Amino acid sequence: MLMITGATGALGKLVTARLADREDVVVGTRTPGPGGRRVDFDDPSSLDFTGVDTLLVISAGAAEDDVVAARHEAVISAAEKAGVGHLVYTSLSGDGDHLTYALAHRWTERRLRRSTLNWTVLRNGLYAEFLAAIAAPGPDGTIAAPLGDGRLAAVAREDLADVAVRVATDPAPHAGRTYELVGEQPLGGADLARALGGRYEPGTLAATREAITAAGQALPFQVPMLLSTYSAIAGGFLDGTGIENNQLRALLGRAPRNALDVYAKTVRG
Numbered sequence: 001m002l003m004i005t006g007a008t009g010a011l012g013k014l015v016t017a018r019l020a021d022r023e024d025v026v027v028g029t030r031t032p033g034p035g036g037r038r039v040d041f042d043d044p045s046s047l048d049f050t051g052v053d054t055l056l057v058i059s060a061g062a063a064e065d066d067v068v069a070a071r072h073e074a075v076i077s078a079a080e081k082a083g084v085g086h087l088v089y090t091s092l093s094g095d096g097d098h099l100t101y102a103l104a105h106r107w108t109e110r111r112l113r114r115s116t117l118n119w120t121v122l123r124n125g126l127y128a129e130f131l132a133a134i135a136a137p138g139p140d141g142t143i144a145a146p147l148g149d150g151r152l153a154a155v156a157r158e159d160l161a162d163v164a165v166r167v168a169t170d171p172a173p174h175a176g177r178t179y180e181l182v183g184e185q186p187l188g189g190a191d192l193a194r195a196l197g198g199r200y201e202p203g204t205l206a207a208t209r210e211a212i213t214a215a216g217q218a219l220p221f222q223v224p225m226l227l228s229t230y231s232a233i234a235g236g237f238l239d240g241t242g243i244e245n246n247q248l249r250a251l252l253g254r255a256p257r258n259a260l261d262v263y264a265k266t267v268r269g
């Protein structure tokens, strides 16, 4: 049996859609439909992985570090206890250590290395769809995201779903491997503006922090998350040059999707 957690999330939906014709796949989610299982990392009583050969753990990262670490500790412990054959974890690319949300991913990777499980770590780069969310144009068509002259090696979420499916459906050759999965075409603010026919006038981090706070939609921990993302891109840390062994193309077995097209399509809705 192959179980997928986080199955109703954006990445999880893409993964489960690709596995829809397989009878041995079980969807694990906090809100299961028919045939699904309730899996809530915050509720240890829901973490029964008896009979699971492979567990694809889609990180549940939208929370404070202590919460995410506790969630991932709970799921790894439960997998060990149930004798799960192989755990595949979606992490963050190795060049992302300056991001505030890197810590919980690295904590989880370390916990996996110390576990009794066979494991594979998929170090996913930031999504082109995420870039569309954080660097969307304003009403006048101007992109004001504080990316400076920096670029992001964004990757299409669909490509990451393809890799996750490939690894999770035949995990043995990938045991003990940590794969870097980032885009091949780094995108900067000027590239994004060109694709949309608009302008790029980067704001400052201070102005952006103020705007995010004033909008009142971000939870307190999300403000530094977003600011560290802009800062790391602007600082040139996420343009892909810091990744020594990008495995995206090899694991896809083809060229990656065009991240700029995905960005533009996502912005246009």
Ligand SMILES: NC(=O)c1ccc[n+]([C@@H]2O[C@H](COP(=O)([O-])OP(=O)(O)OC[C@H]3O[C@@H](n4cnc5c(N)ncnc54)[C@H](OP(=O)(O)O)[C@@H]3O)[C@@H](O)[C@H]2O)c1
Pocket: 005, 006, 007, 008, 009, 010, 011, 012, 028, 029, 030, 031, 039, 040, 041, 042, 058, 059, 060, 061, 062, 071, 090, 124, 125, 126, 127, 130
């Ligand atoms: N690389 C990037 O650009 C990027 C951007 C954003 C986030 N991420 C990370 O990658 C993960 C997957 O991305 P995504 O786009 O699919 O995010 P998403 O749409 O926010 O989905 C995340 C999923 O995490 C699951 N989750 C949350 N709390 C949980 C809990 N207590 N127990 C079990 N599952 C829980 C939920 O699944 P259910 O509702 O099915 O239970 C949720 O749908 C995120 O969680 C985050 O850690 C990466």
